Amino acid sequence: MSTSEFGNVSWVYFVAGAYVLVVVVLLGLAVNSLGRYRRARQALNDEGFSDDKS
Amino acid sequence: MPQAHRDKTFSLWAKILYPAIFIQLVGWYLGLFWIGADKDQGEVFRIMFVHVPVAWCAFVWILAAAVFAIIGFVRKSVFEQMDQNTHAAIDLGTVFGALALATGSIWGRPTWGVWWDWDPRLTTTLVMFLICCAYHVLRSFTPDVQARRNAGQIVAILAAVNVPIVYFSVNIWRSVHQPQTFVRKGGSASPDIGLVLLVNTLAMLLLSFVIFKIRRVAVATEETLEAAREGRNQA
Numbered sequence: 001m002s003t004s005e006f007g008n009v010s011w012v013y014f015v016a017g018a019y020v021l022v023v024v025v026l027l028g029l030a031v032n033s034l035g036r037y038r039r040a041r042q043a044l045n046d047e048g049f050s051d052d053k054s
Numbered sequence: 055m056p057q058a059h060r061d062k063t064f065s066l067w068a069k070i071l072y073p074a075i076f077i078q079l080v081g082w083y084l085g086l087f088w089i090g091a092d093k094d095q096g097e098v099f100r101i102m103f104v105h106v107p108v109a110w111c112a113f114v115w116i117l118a119a120a121v122f123a124i125i126g127f128v129r130k131s132v133f134e135q136m137d138q139n140t141h142a143a144i145d146l147g148t149v150f151g152a153l154a155l156a157t158g159s160i161w162g163r164p165t166w167g168v169w170w171d172w173d174p175r176l177t178t179t180l181v182m183f184l185i186c187c188a189y190h191v192l193r194s195f196t197p198d199v200q201a202r203r204n205a206g207q208i209v210a211i212l213a214a215v216n217v218p219i220v221y222f223s224v225n226i227w228r229s230v231h232q233p234q235t236f237v238r239k240g241g242s243a244s245p246d247i248g249l250v251l252l253v254n255t256l257a258m259l260l261l262s263f264v265i266f267k268i269r270r271v272a273v274a275t276e277e278t279l280e281a282a283r284e285g286r287n288q289a
Contacts, residue, residue, distance in 0.1 A: 011098040014164050018101045018157045019082065022108060029149050030071060030265050037064055037272035040279045044057065049282040 057278060060271050067267040074261045081254040089250050098164045105157040106251055107258035109179075112150035113217050114259065115266070116182065119143035120214030123207035137203040138277065140210045142270040144189045146262055147213065151183035166230055174223040175231035182220055185213040 085103030092099035119140045126136030158176065159169045170176065189209040196202040224233045 011096060011164060014098055014160055015086070015100050018104050018160045019086070021156055021160070022104045022153055025149060025153055026261070026265075029146075030268070033265055033269040033272050034068065037268065037275055040272065040275040041057075041061070043279050044275070044282070047279075047282070047286075049279070 057275065060274055064268065064271045067264055067271070071261075071264050071268065074257075074264045078254075078257040078261050081250070081257040084250045085254055089246055092247075095165060098161070101157060101161040102247075103251060103254045105154065105161055107255040108150045108157060109154040110255050111258055111262045112147055112154050112179075112182070113221065115143045115150060115262065116147035116186065116210075116213050116217055119147060119210040123210040126203075126207055133203070134277075135274075137207065138270060138273045140207060141193070141273050142266055144186055144206075144210055144213070145269055145273075146266055148183065148186035148190065150262065151179065151186055155179055155183060171230055173230050174227040175220065175229050178216065178220040178223045182213060182216045185209065185216060189213065 082103065085100055089100075091097045122136045122139040122143060126133040126140070129136075155176075158179075162171070163169050189206055192205050192209055193202050196205055223229065224231050
């Protein structure tokens, strides 16, 4: 791992930080979207609303 | 749209999510390991392969939200569906806007020496992100469904007005942010970098489209549940 002109901080931390951030946030967005649908779908079933209400 | 149809749509796009993630991983592999270091910035330029695609996704989804909003206002028969599209698109625009700001900040520290600067590109992007946040705040604090939809659509259009300002800000004002590397004449980037960037941008757009479709179904299902509960309470 080489260090560069950014003080003593290696470029690896900046690159890894950016990629990890994007992975975590996009994964969170996907999981949140899947979860929101499943929770709403489950509630429609549990509360006895017809499937064709909309 | 009947819920059964939504269930089918959800199942389809939930399956497509996995190949979309795989294509994105291939793009990141190319950006991180296949392409060589930049002669000016060294290895840190690899942040470009996430920063530029997320910024483009923010632009695309905020513009798409405004298009949905305008169609909804023009064609009242599809207003509700367009509002759901707008809602899902602004959700994505907000997240990608935040990611563009965050990855840009991480890239700015080693290249400019600061995490943040009140530069025209950064400031206009922040304004665009804050307008997206305003959309969510407005929707959360407006109990009346019709008023919520109208206000949301107007704010979505307002957010899109800012997109060309963000894009051209590096040309209009003096900026520390670099100008468009691949669009302007005489850009100095190599074709390999352009190719990897194109692959990553297309992969991110595909991934974001799949997430949009899933989120769109989630928003519609939640609204169906909300309407059903209100109907029960009123009965």
